[in-house]
Amino acid sequence: MGIFSRLGTLIKSNLNDLISRSEDPEKMLTQVLLDMQQQLVEAKKSVAIAIADEKKLQKQYNVELDKSKDWERKAMLAVRAANDDLARQALTRKQEHENIAGQFQQQWIAQKAAVDKLKDALRLLANKIEEAKRKKNILIARKKRAEAQNQIANTMNGLGDTSAFDTFERMSDQINMLEAEAEAGAEIAGELSGSSLESQFLALESGGADAEDDLAELKAKMGMLGSGSGGDAKQLAAGAQPAAAPAEQEADVQTPPPSTPPSGTGSSEGGLSADDMKELEELDLSGVDMEELKAELQDLERQMAEVESSDEAASK
Numbered sequence: 001m002g003i004f005s006r007l008g009t010l011i012k013s014n015l016n017d018l019i020s021r022s023e024d025p026e027k028m029l030t031q032v033l034l035d036m037q038q039q040l041v042e043a044k045k046s047v048a049i050a051i052a053d054e055k056k057l058q059k060q061y062n063v064e065l066d067k068s069k070d071w072e073r074k075a076m077l078a079v080r081a082a083n084d085d086l087a088r089q090a091l092t093r094k095q096e097h098e099n100i101a102g103q104f105q106q107q108w109i110a111q112k113a114a115v116d117k118l119k120d121a122l123r124l125l126a127n128k129i130e131e132a133k134r135k136k137n138i139l140i141a142r143k144k145r146a147e148a149q150n151q152i153a154n155t156m157n158g159l160g161d162t163s164a165f166d167t168f169e170r171m172s173d174q175i176n177m178l179e180a181e182a183e184a185g186a187e188i189a190g191e192l193s194g195s196s197l198e199s200q201f202l203a204l205e206s207g208g209a210d211a212e213d214d215l216a217e218l219k220a221k222m223g224m225l226g227s228g229s230g231g232d233a234k235q236l237a238a239g240a241q242p243a244a245a246p247a248e249q250e251a252d253v254q255t256p257p258p259s260t261p262p263s264g265t266g267s268s269e270g271g272l273s274a275d276d277m278k279e280l281e282e283l284d285l286s287g288v289d290m291e292e293l294k295a296e297l298q299d300l301e302r303q304m305a306e307v308e309s310s311d312e313a314a315s316k
Contacts, residue, residue, distance in 0.1 A: 029136040057108035064101035223300035
């Protein structure tokens, strides 16, 4: 193989490779459809010309056939006039037009068959173009799907590399370190300013007092400071406030003197027993409205009396 032949083969192979790589399926299919549409337009023009020729031949055939019939009528007229020579001339002209009409008829029949074939070919071409349009849309959809799958595969391959996850872990460690440094700085600032010590003492002073006071007040409102819960109330009161001197407790507590219960009844005027009243005296009820407490206890006693009376009536 000569050098020029090898050089030509090399140039052609490189050009073909360049063209193949630069081909875009979507653009190529669009261009092919445009070319097919142009061919369809040209085919329609050719079919239109063939149909026009067929109509022209049919018209000429009809004209010659009419002329033949006209000369036949003239020959009949000459025969009626007893002019045989004129009749023979008319028949000769009639035969000439019949021959021409026969030729036009043959051409017309052949042209009509060609037109029918062209019409079938035109319909077939139109169907092919419509099918090509549908295939184009399908092929473009497949191309885009393949590109999407390729992109996803490339992304997954990129995620398979641990460098991105290592970066996330490294940044997370740095952020955790920054948060720890910030907390340490705040703790050191609190130690230097003494606010941490003060906050600890405030927490100790107000930690459980409010909750215990609320619980004791709730039990007092519910009338649960009787004999069954006297020990609990004493424990709550003892836990809510620190122990104080007996003189200070006597000064703060303002309890009414207990009344002597009548013999045989075993209860005070408020409906409580002597033991209950004694336990109430021992309780630290500073800050409690005694009048309100007595009213609630009397209301509770009245409700219990109503319940007992209703039970007695039901038993009778």
